[in-house]
Amino acid sequence: MRRFTRNAAVAAAAAVAALGLTVTQASATSLDTWTVTPGGSFTATATNPTLTVPAATLECASSSASGTLDTGSGNPGAGIGTITTLSFTDCSVIGIDFDVTTAGSMPLNVNGVSSVANAVDGSITNIDAHVEGTACSADFTGQVTGYYKNDTKQLVINDGNLTASNADCLGVINDDDPALYEAVYAVSGGHTITLD
Template structure:
């Protein structure tokens, strides 16, 4: 998951703001630890890998500046119970840049949109779909930043919500799900305001 997906309010970031991405093109991203936290539980995955494509050049619109074409999560568990995570139904997801980080010159803020993901334990005792607040097929969004200094895409939260939850009260319909993860992006990208 490389490159951009963010939210920020900044006087210099207007609707007309454009961006430069270098080198752009195909990328991969890896995280050694991601978490999806609901009020009663935390789903932890020790490996997550993504690949996609970024636009390249200057004068680029921040909305849809890139795509995530594939995203996998492995070795995922809640309280020692293994889970699978299926992200395939809504791919590709969109990478969006919304503005520079007013607190860190190396970072650009943004979002990843279009998210629908399903989790299940091997026996089907606990299942849930995470999407936008309005329903299980309404794509959700996560927010964070891309750091040009560390080449990391950092996800910090978003509006993911649990739907179709059948999970013995551990996950409930309407639960806010906070997704967090630090993804190392290869090749290193530079995303800057024009």
């Protein structure tokens, strides 16, 4: 019994120590600051972005975005920039034309130095999009993730957590469907984002 109690105490202490280490590491990451050069306004364009749900893929000819980035050093990663406009052209699902609209501004966040060379990992949050086509409509909310390449000035979106709701789409899109948005945006302005 004493051995069991002692072993349980050791295990509990190890768990607490591990948890403390995890929290410390997460806190250190959240305290990282970033330098943006030159910062300010940007525009971005993507060719052939896609939004995929389990039963179908929405394909668009192009997408355009604009917004602002913080300037200088000492910037927190959360909210380091904002997308103020996001639009899509010539979108369709299985040959049916769709309109895609977005509401509100979307924060740009840097989450860390990427494993991709010359890049930072990041996310776009507060996404609120609506798709509308013949006998089909749905909303998509959540965030997307990816990385920004400092050398090529490209924002690559390749993952995230978007979810469908208010779906009325003959089973092609359903409530709670996960959705994957994929796009490569060419970003204007010559911006670089680096760890301080």
